[in-house]
Amino acid sequence: MSYFDAASSAPLHPVARQALLASLDEGWADPARLYREGRKARLLLDAAREAAAEAVGCRPDELVFTGSGTRAVHSGIAGALAGRRRVGRHLIVSAVEHSSVLHSAEALVAEGGSSTEVPVDRTGAVSVAAYADSLRSDTALACLQSANHEVGTVQPVAEVAEACRAVGVPLLVDAAQSLGWGQVEGAWSLLTASAHKWGGPAGVGLLVVRKGVRFAAQGPVDERESGRAPGFENIPAVVAAAASLRAVRTEAAQEALRLRELTERIRARVPKLVPGVDVVGDPVRRLPGIVTFSCLYVDGETLLHELDRAGFSVSSGSSCTSSTLTPSHVLKAMGVLSEGNVRVSLPRGATEEDVERFLAVLPGAVAGVREKLGAQTPVTAVEEESLVVDALGKRCPIPVIELAKVIGDVPVGGTVKVLSDDEAARLDIPAWCEMRGQEYVGEERAPKGTAYLIRRAT
């Protein structure tokens, strides 16, 4: 098996495993106790905090360990918002943040606060100017990921941090995807991360709050971890997290080069090997190990199953692979094709052979899925000079497949109307038009679902 989903969770790094084992016998006691076992536990915890702080580039007393990256984000945002409640209750996030950030924003809005989602361009990056424009006098906190988890695009954190600093707004950086590769540059105020993303164990998040940043931890009081992360410290896991962060950092520069070359191969060759592919994300400003592409006329879930059967574990932002039936909010915000979406995120140590085997297997897998899906004949009618395709009740990628089948049936300048009640069509029909050089006219409400109007341009 080739595991190509490191952005979801990385396999445990050997150093993490070793450190975890070594500290299981020394780190189980309560570090708040004064007896021998407690003192040993405290020493381990302090050393882990120092190592993690050094890797982050902060003071040890600015860093606490939480039970997960999600907890770090939830607690960090809630505490920073509460610390600046007098300033206002406005939060800024980018449109492509991790769900833990977006759900925190929703929670704020549900409580009467407000939030602004800064849009991204087609590569998935925010513009510094747009981010700066969203800063208001009542902005309590701004959030920006260091790099995107679905497409790998690196965000202009240092520049946005500078814009925030200029108006006195703290910036929280979700560094979950990048911390294993290096420190987050710039004058950020808060930072969060998650150990299992860099090969540490599950159950450890980092929350860093710079000295001088107003912060009021929310929820019931608890004395542990400076009052910022309630509950008994998970010291063996924390030790393993810190040790593995140090280890991956030592190898980071070299491994980044190697993985970047491998993902570059995928970026360059997939469009040549597979027709109708859109490689998404910034080609240059990106994480070393992530490459994401979408395949026209392909059902993401079926493609994932095919790849799994061929021995490849990848993930997808296609709507049909999630429980929500809507495409990934990241792809949506980027305005790119979501159907047949595949994210390859290489773990450290991924081999050239595995990548080559993936490139060998992919075309057949895509072709197989397309063949299965392409058999049906679209149901069409002519209405008000448009050819109408009734794709109601059909799920992604069928509406786009049917559109592609019938576009040749109208003359250049003629229009096709696709009726669809699948949420993915809203994203995928315009994306198809862009890829195919056709003109997307717009959408309107139909008696059932939505009517998407396309004018044949070529």
Added chain:
Amino acid sequence: MSYFDAASSAPLHPVARQALLASLDEGWADPARLYREGRKARLLLDAAREAAAEAVGCRPDELVFTGSGTRAVHSGIAGALAGRRRVGRHLIVSAVEHSSVLHSAEALVAEGGSSTEVPVDRTGAVSVAAYADSLRSDTALACLQSANHEVGTVQPVAEVAEACRAVGVPLLVDAAQSLGWGQVEGAWSLLTASAHKWGGPAGVGLLVVRKGVRFAAQGPVDERESGRAPGFENIPAVVAAAASLRAVRTEAAQEALRLRELTERIRARVPKLVPGVDVVGDPVRRLPGIVTFSCLYVDGETLLHELDRAGFSVSSGSSCTSSTLTPSHVLKAMGVLSEGNVRVSLPRGATEEDVERFLAVLPGAVAGVREKLGAQTPVTAVEEESLVVDALGKRCPIPVIELAKVIGDVPVGGTVKVLSDDEAARLDIPAWCEMRGQEYVGEERAPKGTAYLIRRAT
């Protein structure tokens, strides 16, 4: 070293260690993913949930894993309160709950709700009648621990649950101290526990919400663990927690008998070996492994250091050993002596030899501390027919030591007034009077600190 503080954290059970190791390689992937590694992780998680649910005596879909016992309590109380917000915002807790419960109550009060603390008797138990009396028409939730963490007293959970059920109020049981020994009986509605208390790893709590109990998880939305415990699942730890719970349960009946005999020895022999000792907690309805006593004229922190040097790790509810400078809220609620407090909580496998050695070492350790503390001469004066002892600025147990020194200087029927600004004196002076057969008259505010009035009765 003899580790006698299992109630704080138990050493990792061999089965937990073994299960953790075995699942490190299989349980690191995201159980929400459909590929092979994800499916393996999901299988492990599901199996762990089933095993834990069986041990608790609930359905698997009623149980979620949280990042700690404290998190389980915080989330359980917040969710249950929110689920019944229409009924009211009144919470009932016993006065001797774990701090995570009491802090949740404080958080509710800070947000405009109300809470009632049900008092306990001198053994640390609530009375079912008093608990039932505290139920109101606006009571959203009631909380009661299964057994006390500081003195081991078992609470009448089944009877209180019945009283709650009769009026439709859900009861949350904090079973942190008892779950390793057996299921919690009775018609409880919610239950919380913490794996490292039974020999499982840190980083795992259990939150059980019975079907039909109104529950609205608070905080930002997260899909994992039925939306009740945000963050990436820590599967190796969860597997280890479930496996070790099963393991300790298998041994529970036999080990309980053995530990009960050992703690009974301590209960019976410490008062004979050490003068001026009060063994606290219920002598019969108690956990097998916990025994707690307080020693007159002893500074708890110094005694702990002496015992640590002699190779025994115990904890204390004395004020001087905590960062808050107030005695344990449990001892305070019981109205028992807090000075020189020692909690012995035997881990599974504690040996008779270790307990005998403890009993051999303790008298000398106590005598040594008493000798160091007893040298000073009290500063006294006579004022309004009372002998006044100025113990201002002196910390526990000095005020009581000075009281004991001067009581013989007044005739029977005469009074001593102790001036003290140490919070522990409020508990320890009345407790001393009770132990010594003297009459505690009461306290009044003094220009500095508090004046405690004692009448010599014998």
